[in-house]
Amino acid sequence: MDNLNLGQHISRRYNEELEDVRNRVLAMGGLVEQQLLNAMEALENKDASLAQQVIANDLQVNAMEVAIDEECNTILARRQPAASDLRLVTAVIKTITDLERIGDEAERIARMAYDLADEERVNRLFTQIHHLGQHARVLLRGALDAFAHLDTEKAVATWNEDRKVDREYEALLRELMTYMMQDADSIPFVLKAIFAARAIERIGDRAGNICEYVIYLVKGKDVRHTRLLEDGVPGDD
Amino acid sequence: MDNLNLGQHISRRYNEELEDVRNRVLAMGGLVEQQLLNAMEALENKDASLAQQVIANDLQVNAMEVAIDEECNTILARRQPAASDLRLVTAVIKTITDLERIGDEAERIARMAYDLADEERVNRLFTQIHHLGQHARVLLRGALDAFAHLDTEKAVATWNEDRKVDREYEALLRELMTYMMQDADSIPFVLKAIFAARAIERIGDRAGNICEYVIYLVKGKDVRHTRLLEDGVPGDD
Numbered sequence: 001m002d003n004l005n006l007g008q009h010i011s012r013r014y015n016e017e018l019e020d021v022r023n024r025v026l027a028m029g030g031l032v033e034q035q036l037l038n039a040m041e042a043l044e045n046k047d048a049s050l051a052q053q054v055i056a057n058d059l060q061v062n063a064m065e066v067a068i069d070e071e072c073n074t075i076l077a078r079r080q081p082a083a084s085d086l087r088l089v090t091a092v093i094k095t096i097t098d099l100e101r102i103g104d105e106a107e108r109i110a111r112m113a114y115d116l117a118d119e120e121r122v123n124r125l126f127t128q129i130h131h132l133g134q135h136a137r138v139l140l141r142g143a144l145d146a147f148a149h150l151d152t153e154k155a156v157a158t159w160n161e162d163r164k165v166d167r168e169y170e171a172l173l174r175e176l177m178t179y180m181m182q183d184a185d186s187i188p189f190v191l192k193a194i195f196a197a198r199a200i201e202r203i204g205d206r207a208g209n210i211c212e213y214v215i216y217l218v219k220g221k222d223v224r225h226t227r228l229l230e231d232g233v234p235g236d237d
Numbered sequence: 238m239d240n241l242n243l244g245q246h247i248s249r250r251y252n253e254e255l256e257d258v259r260n261r262v263l264a265m266g267g268l269v270e271q272q273l274l275n276a277m278e279a280l281e282n283k284d285a286s287l288a289q290q291v292i293a294n295d296l297q298v299n300a301m302e303v304a305i306d307e308e309c310n311t312i313l314a315r316r317q318p319a320a321s322d323l324r325l326v327t328a329v330i331k332t333i334t335d336l337e338r339i340g341d342e343a344e345r346i347a348r349m350a351y352d353l354a355d356e357e358r359v360n361r362l363f364t365q366i367h368h369l370g371q372h373a374r375v376l377l378r379g380a381l382d383a384f385a386h387l388d389t390e391k392a393v394a395t396w397n398e399d400r401k402v403d404r405e406y407e408a409l410l411r412e413l414m415t416y417m418m419q420d421a422d423s424i425p426f427v428l429k430a431i432f433a434a435r436a437i438e439r440i441g442d443r444a445g446n447i448c449e450y451v452i453y454l455v456k457g458k459d460v461r462h463t464r465l466l467e468d469g470v471p472g473d474d
Contacts, residue, residue, distance in 0.1 A: 062462035069459065073327060080317035090310060093330060177428060181421045188414055191431075222306065225299035 014079055018088060021071050022148075025092055025099070028064040029144040032099050035061065035106040036140065036203065040133040042113035043196060044126050051117065054110035061103035065096045084217070091217040095147065098206040102140065105199040105206075109133075112196040119189055125179070128172055129197055135165050136203045143210035152218050155211040165204035172197050251316055255325060258308050259385075262329055262336070265301040266381040269336050272298065272343040273377065273440065277370040279350035280433060281363050288354065291347035298340035302333045321454070328454040332384065335443040339377065342436040342443075346370075349433040356426055362416070365409055366434050372402050373437045376444035383451045392448040402441035409434050 035054055042051035072089050075081060081089055142158030145151065173194065180190045212224050272291055279288035309326050312318060318326055379395030382388065410431065417427045449461050 059462070066459050066461060073323065076313065076327070077319055077323055082314050086310065086314055090313070090330065093327065094334065097331065097334065177425055180417065181424050184418045184421055187418050187424075191414060194428075222303050224303060225296070 017071075017075055017079070018085060021068060021075065021092055022088070024064070024068050024071070025095055026144060026148055028061065028068065028096060028099050029140070029147070031057075031064065032061055032103045032106065033137065033140055033144070035103055036109075036133070036137055039106045039109040039113060040130055040137070042110055043116070043133075044130045046113075046117045046119070048114050048117040051110040051114035055107055055114070058103055058107040061100060065100040068096050069093065084220075087217045087220060091213040094213050095210050098209045102203050102206050105203050108199045109196050112192045112199075116189065116192055125176065125190070125193055128175070129193060129200070132165065132168055132172060132197060132200050135168060136200045136207070139165060139204050139207040143207040143214070146211055146214045150214065150218050152215050155214040159208050159211040162204045162208040165201060169197055169201040169204075254308075254312055254316070255322060258305060258312065258329055259325070261301070261305050261308070262332055263381060263385055265298065265305065265333060265336050266377070266384070268294075268301065269298055269340045269343065270374065270377055270381070272340055273346075273370065273374055276343045276346040276350060277367055277374070279347055280353070280370075281367045283350075283354045283356070285351050285354040288347040288351040292344055292351070295340055295344040298337060302337040305333050306330065321457075324454045324457060328450040331450050332447050335446045339440050339443050342440050345436045346433050349429045349436075353426065353429055362413065362427070362430055365412070366430060366437070369402065369405055369409060369434060369437050372405060373440040373444070376402060376441050380444040380447035380451070383448055387451065387455050389452050389455050392451040396445050396448040399441045399445040402438060406434055406438040406441075 035057060038050055038054045038057075041047065042054060072093050075089055079085070139158055139162055142154055142161065146155035146158060176190050176194050176197070180187050209224075212222075215221070215223050272294060275287055275291045275294075278284065279291060309330050312326055316322070376395055376399055379391055379398065383392035383395060413427050413431050413434070417424050446461075452458070452460050
């Protein structure tokens, strides 16, 4: 297997292009993370105007995806990358798709936050959703750090952590369901909270996808749909 | 803009490779469509064993994604495709990601079907979910047909049709919510029905994504995140 030799090209311009595309992915990741944070804050503080801001900013996330995608296509066409460079470009194409959809989930959470801004009941539920959101945010940060430093250990640790978020979501779901059964009037409101929780859970899954791309990029092995990650990275010795 | 000249290469082997990758996407699409149909049938007929079969078959969908992805990487590395060939390969990489996730949604529906197999209440709700599922299936078929024949008109029509599925889903959601409010005991059960309906709605969204890739492939323009599709394909005259 070829070793990662990003930034080792004879053409300085080509090095710069690859470096630029990586930096743009990290910038996009930073924006998406901020969107998630703001959506959570809008939900917890019943801040309708912050929620609107998140909804408006999603356009920027989308524009970044399209721009990076275009840059990847240009590199593929002009540079005809091979080996680890090619894996970088394909990993980027997949990563930005997941980042864009994490942005969509943040927007969904913001829409719930906007709808729920006047709701006076059960602030306790918001606290728990906020906790779940914090956990998902740690996963997203872990995935972005793993991508930034091509750190497979971090990628594996983050990937494994996602299952904790899944279990936390399941427990929260049971609690929200009990709440609905005790107070039928709360149903439309709690259902929105459930959708927000589900959006957060999906963000964790997508952060896990990004971890898989990082492992593929570094190791040259596709670990998707395997349970091998639980015992460490395949190909690691 | 270059015209599509798939299958016009001097290397016969290269032609065959591109043709093969397209055929494999269509085969994967056919399997995913069958998974959706079976999941819907399992839900409507309370057929737990068919539901289990859908869950088991998802492994096959995943394996197809990994295999096609690998083939795309090999073509990128060996053939260094340009212009429309490059767009074909990147469109395939994105399409199979959405197909795999449509497969995941079908599996989710099958899991709900399995859990609900002993539920005697409100068969009427299943009929409506089934109707929504039929609609989503038409979208998926439209997207696959558009991909098979590189038919942008079909892609635009299918993309526009997705908004009807969204509206149908919203109406069904309101009805399911009313049902929960009238009968608190039904909540855990109806919530599963809501998640199944939501999974179907997401399948429609993903079929819409595939339509966008087809337009990109044929026209060389990225139409994601635009509302231009409503007035026809950008670049069409």
